[in-house]
Amino acid sequence: xxxxxxxxxxxxxxxxxxxxxxxxxxxxxxxxxxxxxxxxxxxxxxxxxxxxxxxxxxxxxxxxxxxxxxxxxxxxxxxxxxxxxxxxxxxxxxxxxxxxxxxxxxxxxxxxxxxxxxxxxxxxxxxxxxxxxxxxxxx
Numbered sequence: 090x091x092x093x094x095x096x097x098x099x100x101x102x103x104x105x106x107x108x109x110x111x112x113x114x115x116x117x118x119x120x121x122x123x124x125x126x127x128x129x130x131x132x133x134x135x136x137x138x139x140x141x142x143x144x145x146x147x148x149x150x151x152x153x154x155x156x157x158x159x160x161x162x163x164x165x166x167x168x169x170x171x172x173x174x175x176x177x178x179x180x181x182x183x184x185x186x187x188x189x190x191x192x193x194x195x196x197x198x199x200x201x202x203x204x205x206x207x208x209x210x211x212x213x214x215x216x217x218x219x220x221x222x223x224x225x226x227x228x
Contacts, residue, residue, distance in 0.1 A: 090125060103128055103143055141184060148177050 095115070098104040104124060107115040117125075124146070131142045151174055159167055 090129075095125070098125070098128065101139055101143065103139065103146065136188065144184070145181065148174075148181055151177065 092115075095104065095117075099106050104121060107117050107121060110116055127146065128142055131137045131145055132139065137145065155170055155174060159170070162170065
């Protein structure tokens with residue numbers, strides 16, 4: 090990961106600005122490393138853009154906060170926070186469903202293409218069996 094990428098992630102709110110050494114160097118802790126790895130996983134492995142990554146990370150933080158502090162809140166605030174979290178999760182699920190649908194469409198296109206190649210290959214093999222000495226080119 091380049092320094093430029095890390096700075097960009099900070100600018101986009103994906104990473105909190107790190108503590109700096111006396112020489113001005115950025116110092117990242119284990120939590121920062123885990124977060125960068127999560128960003129990379131969501132972006133590179135799962136195909137989310139950085140806005141979507143931020144949305145997911147923000148929601149993960151909210152869920153963690155609720156897990157840790159929910160019992161300390163008055164019941165009305167718990168309910169309000171829960172309703173908001175549920176709304177956010179519904180939005181995330183819709184985003185994920187859209188990605189899955191898009192992947193299914195792409196997969197269907199390439200499955201169709203592969204089937205056409207299989208048919209064409211069988212036709213070519215059939216031609217070779219009829220005339221093994223021919224390469225299919227006219228004389």
